Amino acid sequence: MKKIFFLFSLCLFHTYLFAQNVKRLGLEGNYGFIIPHSQDLTRISQTDPFGFSIHYQNLKTDKKNWENCFCFHYLGLQFSYHNFGNPEIIGSASSLTGTFEPILWKNEKWTFSLLSSIGVSYLNKVYNEVSNPENIFFSAPISFLIYLTPKLEYSIATDWGMQMSFSYNHISNGGQRQPNKGINYPMAGLGLVRYFQNNPLPNYEKEVISKKPIYYLESGFSTQQGQDGREPNISLVFAGIKPLTNINGFGAGLELNKDFSLEVENSRIEALMPAPFISHHFLFGKIDFSQRMAMYIHKPVGYNEYIFYQRYVLNYNIMNQFFMGIGLKAHGHVAEHMDLRMGWKF
Incomplete structure (x- = not known):
């Protein structure tokens, strides 16, 4: 899995170097809650995670890239820090993820998109049989983060936008070490986006999709x-x-x-x-x-x-x-x- 993420990161880095169309940097604050998905997690789930994320993205407007998903889409890297509100037992997660964000709907002022991402998290508090037996969320300091985030953006000015989001986050070690209950925590977000290059999106005609199985x-x-x-x-x-x-x-x-x-x-x-x-x-x-x-x-x-x-x-x-x-x-x-x-x- 580490090799897959390494190759994925190289592809994203290549995109950063050669993309020439839309480039933006976003800063967002996040606040949420932990879902106690089993009874033995209820007590340590009574906290409210908070944190922030920094997101750099590129969007290519040429038809070849548009045809990859028949939509305009951003590729990017995101760094996030989430404090789980329980520093002694659960601690915090510092994460680096690769992102894919297709634009689902857009008009002059509003844009609706769906951000998905996968990457790695460093967890500063993990399970230890002696010193931290209550944290059965995760037991490996390097774990995987997956999240899905609907986003709504309002254009404030030509080079600035304001975003509202709701993300569902999941961190676990993929079963590589036990215990591994994994942590699920939805978060609401509010942030600003700065466009360094913001070219208009062309109109491409979608192909008729075959409905054959x-x-x-x-x-x-x-x-x-x-x-x-x-x-x-x-x-x-x-x-x-x-x-x-x-x-x-x-x-x-x-x-x-x-x-x-x-x-x-x-x-x-x-x-x-x-x-x-x-x-x-x-x-x-x-x-x-x-x-x-x-x-x-x-x-x-x-x-x-x-x-x-x-x-x-x-x-x-x-x-x-x-x-x-x-x-x-x-x-x-x-x-x-x-x-x-x-x-x-x-």
Whole structure:
């Protein structure tokens, strides 16, 4: 996963050097609350996180970049600091993330966009069996941050804008170390944006999107901690998508997941977990962000009390029908692991 983030950061750095169209810097203050997604987190969740973020972004207005998602979109880097309001137990998170922000609607004064991001967080307080046993949110000082943020911007002047936002943030270590309940904290934001280069957006005609079903094969790979060290966790997906609009689609499929870190009684086949799922897809040209709800048909004895799980997957079409991406598996509000995914559409 670290290699993926490194390569992603290099791509963003290349964008900063050569983008020539719209450049902006934003500063935002944030305030929110923690969701106690299990009973043993209730006591330490009674705090109000606060902090700030600094965001630098570029938007290219040429048609080639527009066709990547059939929309104008910002790519950027964001640094954020969030204090969880409990310095002795939960502490704070300092995070660096890569961002993708498509513009969904715009007129002369108002702009509505949807910011999504993934990156790394440094946590200054983590679980310790002796000195900090109450913090079961996270146990690794370097963890992953994922968030989704609808934004509304009002143009104050040619080079200035005011933004209001609402973000849903999730931090966990992707199952690399336990305990790993993960922390979920929504935050409202208010900030200013300074445009250093602000060219008008041209009008491009959208292509007619085919409504024919799309079928795909997808595989996922990660590792999980087992009794004898880290063991592979492999999944195979066969599914279909039915596009409904230019940016929305619904789908269904079957996922076969085998976690070699799980204990079995007689045979490794016990660790095979088939799960049919339904899915919603945000389709932005070459980008597909899917949210899947799956139900276990079978799972090993003692493995997780949930019948259902979610998998959030961000895929990018590399060439022709081949795509790559990353995924996050979660049970309710609790993240289990992140993985690298690749597949083929036909």
